[in-house]
Amino acid sequence: MVVTRFAPSPTGYLHIGGLRTALYSYLWAKKNNGKFLLRIEDTDLKRNSKEAADAIEEAFKWVGLKQDGDIYYQSDRMDIYKSYIQKLLDEDKAYYCYMSKDELDELRATQMKNKQRPRYDGRYRNFTGSIPDVKPVVRIKTPVNEIIKFDDGIKGMISVNTDEVMDDFIIARSDGSPTYNFVVAIDDHEMGVTEVIRGDDHLSNTPKQIIVYRALGFDLPKFYHVPMILNPNGKKLSKRDGAMDVMEYKKEGYLPEALLNFLVRLGWSHKDQEIFSFKEMLELFNPKDINKSASAYNAEKLLWLNSHFIKNSSYERLIKELKFFDLNLESIEKKEILIDALRERAKTLKEFAEKSRLILDEPQDYNQKAVKKFLKAEAIGIAKDFLNYLTVYKEDLNNSNDYEIFISKFLEEKNLKLKDIAQIIRISIVGSAVSPSIYDIMAIVGQNELIKRIKKLIKFMEV
Numbered sequence: 496m497v498v499t500r501f502a503p504s505p506t507g508y509l510h511i512g513g514l515r516t517a518l519y520s521y522l523w524a525k526k527n528n529g530k531f532l533l534r535i536e537d538t539d540l541k542r543n544s545k546e547a548a549d550a551i552e553e554a555f556k557w558v559g560l561k562q563d564g565d566i567y568y569q570s571d572r573m574d575i576y577k578s579y580i581q582k583l584l585d586e587d588k589a590y591y592c593y594m595s596k597d598e599l600d601e602l603r604a605t606q607m608k609n610k611q612r613p614r615y616d617g618r619y620r621n622f623t624g625s626i627p628d629v630k631p632v633v634r635i636k637t638p639v640n641e642i643i644k645f646d647d648g649i650k651g652m653i654s655v656n657t658d659e660v661m662d663d664f665i666i667a668r669s670d671g672s673p674t675y676n677f678v679v680a681i682d683d684h685e686m687g688v689t690e691v692i693r694g695d696d697h698l699s700n701t702p703k704q705i706i707v708y709r710a711l712g713f714d715l716p717k718f719y720h721v722p723m724i725l726n727p728n729g730k731k732l733s734k735r736d737g738a739m740d741v742m743e744y745k746k747e748g749y750l751p752e753a754l755l756n757f758l759v760r761l762g763w764s765h766k767d768q769e770i771f772s773f774k775e776m777l778e779l780f781n782p783k784d785i786n787k788s789a790s791a792y793n794a795e796k797l798l799w800l801n802s803h804f805i806k807n808s809s810y811e812r813l814i815k816e817l818k819f820f821d822l823n824l825e826s827i828e829k830k831e832i833l834i835d836a837l838r839e840r841a842k843t844l845k846e847f848a849e850k851s852r853l854i855l856d857e858p859q860d861y862n863q864k865a866v867k868k869f870l871k872a873e874a875i876g877i878a879k880d881f882l883n884y885l886t887v888y889k890e891d892l893n894n895s896n897d898y899e900i901f902i903s904k905f906l907e908e909k910n911l912k913l914k915d916i917a918q919i920i921r922i923s924i925v926g927s928a929v930s931p932s933i934y935d936i937m938a939i940v941g942q943n944e945l946i947k948r949i950k951k952l953i954k955f956m957e958v
């Protein structure tokens with residue numbers, strides 16, 4: 496069975512790089528009817544683990560990912576790690592090292608002076624005694640001059656010589672707490688993880704983890720080290736570029752399916768397909784197709800995907816999502832006309848809500864430029880004629896089409912052109928010269944409200 500995992504350190508929130516590796520791991524497990532685990536790596540940072548797990552759960556819930564089984568916390572698993580440390584000590588594969596910090600600093604300084612790479616020199620490797628009043632660390636016996644080789648699913652064959660990249664690294668600190676690379680290896684084995692999909696910033700940790708696997712006789716999982724997401728200038732992604740909390744994307748008005756689609760394509764592709772439903776992602780995703788090079792964050796593309804998903808969402812869905820932006824369309828009679836008019840124009844739900852409010856709420860003031868440009872001296876007369884015509888109009892005014900007929904009759908009777916009235920109507924309804932079609936916005940506010948707004952604009956023009 497395929498078992499994958501997402502193993503965040505508790506930084507307090509889930510960022511998009513994390514969500515991308517979580518998504519890849521999730522898709523691959525589910526595609527293979529396997530399991531996707533969530534493990535909070537909180538051995539160093541105990542303080543935030545609950546909050547961090549809550550933040551991850553919240554983000555997972557929003558995008559529709561869910562781990563199998565309970566969340567694992569490394570801080571709950573100390574006994575397991577300790578027993579493995581003891582096992583390695585008993586088998587003489589690890590040892591106590593009593594070197595003091597001063598000694599270590601001195602060794603480093605000498606190595607640096609001699610232009611050698613700083614590394615522990617193994618001086619306690621064969622020491623069997625103990626030193627009173629010194630709390631030792633535990634170091635693993637890294638094989639000398641051995642090649643560690645693994646076939647990374649993305650990077651290809653990786654091979655390093657232990658002498659070049661590793662010393663006898665610490666697996667337990669002097670207070671007995673286990674170190675990062677040790678616990679990752681123990682957990683991945685204990686949890687039956689078969690494929691490790693993670694950021695390539697962890698590539699240099701993998702040989703160390705393999706040393707632990709080997710010392711304990713564990714089978715290796717398959718590793719996939721995913722290249723980073725960079726900004727469009729090829730630099731590390733900053734908060735400003737989009738390296739923010741996944742939940743910020745919700746606040747900015749992105750649909751989760753747009754974000755997932757964006758992330759799945761950021762580093763993976765299937766032919767030249769850009770738009771993927773969740774079902775398609777599940778069917779098509781394979782970590783072997785993950786790109787070898789880093790991918791660039793493209794804010795325009797995310798917006799494009801988001802507008803695609805907004806355009807294709809049902810009325811019910813959009814009404815539900817817009818509530819998050821304090822917009823309740825349920826009681827609005829012409830909500831369908833509003834939604835259809837705006838789904839073509841709004842790239843985010845936030846923008847959708849703002850644009851909706853412009854139509855639904857009576858304008859508090861009028862855009863000065865629009866007033867200057869479109870409300871010339873003759874506008875008052877035209878607006879008054881329009882108001883009279885509208886007030887006595889007896890035909891149906893229910894939808895955009897009815898308003899189109901109404902306007903053409905009005906124009907014919909008064910011998911006017913559409914451009915003579917269009918901006919007057921627009922400014923009266925939304926306060927500026929920018930809006931969806933005037934027929935749509937008239938239909939949305941309805942006859943009585945339109946009368947009210949035209950009257951208000953006439954009053955404004957008269958002062």
Ligand code: GLU
Binds near residue numbers: 501502679693694697
């Ligand atoms: N805890 C690590 C991180 O948050 C990930 C470790 C792993 O996936 O092996 O970067």
